[in-house]
Amino acid sequence: xxxxxxxxxxxxxxxxxxxxxxxxxxxxxxxxxxxxxxxxxxxxxxxxxxxxxxxxxxxxxxxxxxxxxxxxxxxxxxxxxxxxxxxxxxxxxxxxxxxxxxxxxxxxxxxxxxxxxxxxxxxxxxxxxxxxxxxxxxxxxxxxxxxxxxxxxxxxxxxxxxxxxxxxxxxxxxxxxxxxxxxxxxxxxxxxxxxxxxxxxxxxxxxxxxxxxxxxxxxxxxxxxxxxxxxxxxxxxxxxxxxxxxxxxxxxxxxxxxxxxxxxxxxxxxxxxxxxxxxxxxxxxxxxxxxxxxxxxxxxxxxxxxxxxxxxxxxxxxxxxxxxx
Numbered sequence: 001x002x003x004x005x006x007x008x009x010x011x012x013x014x015x016x017x018x019x020x021x022x023x024x025x026x027x028x029x030x031x032x033x034x035x036x037x038x039x040x041x042x043x044x045x046x047x048x049x050x051x052x053x054x055x056x057x058x059x060x061x062x063x064x065x066x067x068x069x070x071x072x073x074x075x076x077x078x079x080x081x082x083x084x085x086x087x088x089x090x091x092x093x094x095x096x097x098x099x100x101x102x103x104x105x106x107x108x109x110x111x112x113x114x115x116x117x118x119x120x121x122x123x124x125x126x127x128x129x130x131x132x133x134x135x136x137x138x139x140x141x142x143x144x145x146x147x148x149x150x151x152x153x154x155x156x157x158x159x160x161x162x163x164x165x166x167x168x169x170x171x172x173x174x175x176x177x178x179x180x181x182x183x184x185x186x187x188x189x190x191x192x193x194x195x196x197x198x199x200x201x202x203x204x205x206x207x208x209x210x211x212x213x214x215x216x217x218x219x220x221x222x223x224x225x226x227x228x229x230x231x232x233x234x235x236x237x238x239x240x241x242x243x244x245x246x247x248x249x250x251x252x253x254x255x256x257x258x259x260x261x262x263x264x265x266x267x268x269x270x271x272x273x274x275x276x277x278x279x280x281x282x283x284x285x286x287x288x289x290x291x292x293x294x295x296x297x298x299x300x301x302x303x304x305x306x307x308x309x310x311x312x313x314x315x316x317x318x319x320x321x322x323x324x325x
Contacts, residue, residue, distance in 0.1 A: 030090055030266045034065040037093045037256070038083050040076035043068075046290055050125055050254055051095050053286050057277040075099050075164050077110065084112035088261035090270050093121065096255045098166040101309035105317035106164065115310055118257045119267060120302025122274040125292035127252035128209040129170055129227040131241070135219060137203045142225045142244055145204070149180035156182045159197055159205035161190040167206035169313060170227045170250035176320045177245045197221065208252055209235075210291020227251070249312075253295075255302055271299050 037055055041047050048070065055066040071079035076099040086092035096118075104114045112118075131142075139145040149156045160167030163186050175182055185202050187193035190211045196202045198220045209232065215221040223238045227250040231240055242248040256274055258267070275296035277283055284294050297305065316322070 030269055031062055031064045033091055034067055035062070035091050035093065036067045036069045037095060038079040039068055039070050039095045040072060040079035040097070040099070041070065042072045043070045046292075047095060047097060047254060049290065050287055050292065053283060054124060054256075054274070054277060057280065057283060058273065061273055061277060075103060077103060077107075080114075081111050083257070083259060084117050086259050088259035090258055090262050090266045092258065093270075094118070094257045095124075096257045096306065098169075098252055098309075099164060100257075101306060102164050102166075102169060102313045104310055105314040106322070115307050117260050119260045119262055120297075120299050120306055121256040121258055121267065122271045122278065122299070122302055123295045123297040123305065124254045124256060124274070124278055125287055126295045127292045128232055129166055129206055129250050129252055130209045130212060130232075130238075131170070131174075131204060131206050131224040131227065132197065132212050132216065132221040133204045133224055134197055134200050135222050136200065137222070139224070140222070142239070142241060145224060146178045146180055149178070149182055154181040154183060156180075156204070157185050157202050158182050159185045159187055159193040159202040161187055161193055161207060166250050166252045167208075169316065170206040172320055172322060173248065173250060173316050174241065174245075176316055177248065194221075206250070208291070213291070253305075254292075255297075255306065257302075257306070267299055271302075 035058070037051050039048050039051050048068065052068050055068050059066045071082055073079075076097065080094060080100065083092060083094040100114060103110060133139070139148050158171045160171060162168065168184060168186070171182060171184060174180070185193075187196070190207055193202070193205050194207065194212060194215065197205045198215060204224065206227065209226070212221055216223055223235070226232050226235075226238055226240045227248065228240060229242050229249050232238060240248070258270070262270075278294045278296035287294055
């Protein structure tokens with residue numbers, strides 16, 4: 001009996017040693033080929049620039065090419081479909097943004113399951129969203145804006161940079177929580193929307209803070225409130241919508257995801273390497289100049305964030321009975 005137990009103990013030890021050895025080999029061997037990052041937007045935009053900064057730093061770290069491949073189309077569905085059909089070996093990565101968590105709420109016929117078919121690797125950056133208005137817009141606070149909207153249901157317009165984006169859905173969330181009616185004015189990009197708000201053709205809009213910050217400083221726009229959970233670090237004098245409606249959070253982000261099924265040792269190495277780049281002074285300097293906040297995370301933290309966002313926006317879409325524009 002003692003001989004049998006000794007043999008079993010030896011076998012377990014050998015199996016554990018073999019597993020540890022294979023895990024170490026998998027980590028050391030990755031990447032074994034060029035890595036591509038699928039960016040769901042055209043080249044040259046802010047999201048593309050951030051992914052190219054990340055790719056450059058990873059190329060130096062891995063001594064393997066990291067290639068940014070632009071696959072725009074269908075509100076990021078084109079690029080995500082390519083990722084869903086890739087091999088789960090970590091050599092194809094995806095740039096997940098707010099569209100990734102909003103699309104499932106609006107389209108039941110996606111060619112992938114946004115929660116099940118992908119593994120979170122790491123967050124990369126976060127961007128604050130702000131509700132701004134033309135300086136002559138009578139309300140100066142969120143409470144005053146809501147009072148105005150309630151007094152004239154459906155008469156207050158709000159602009160955003162496009163349908164399905166975080167600016168659009170921040171407005172829809174506010175409508176739902178405050179019980180007000182506002183009309184969404186859809187623009188193809190932030191630039192035209194900001195131009196019309198500055199010109200007074202549309203009274204308010206939700207946009208990325210970095211895009212409107214200088215206009216606020218110059219007096220061409222005024223801030224009503226930010227849409228994050230915490231006050232903006234470089235503008236703490238302005239309140240958040242969450243101070244009136246606890247839990248209100250509409251934040252723009254970029255995260256790295258990959259195909260589900262990637263072996264844990266490779267996933268963990270991939271995440272650790274990306275987090276090391278995101279935490280580096282070089283990445284901080286280059287991305288903060290673009291108005292974003294670096295934000296690395298573990299695979300578990302990334303999955304938790306993305307899955308919570310999918311549930312949140314699906315709940316808002318269902319309760320507000322939103323349809324595709």
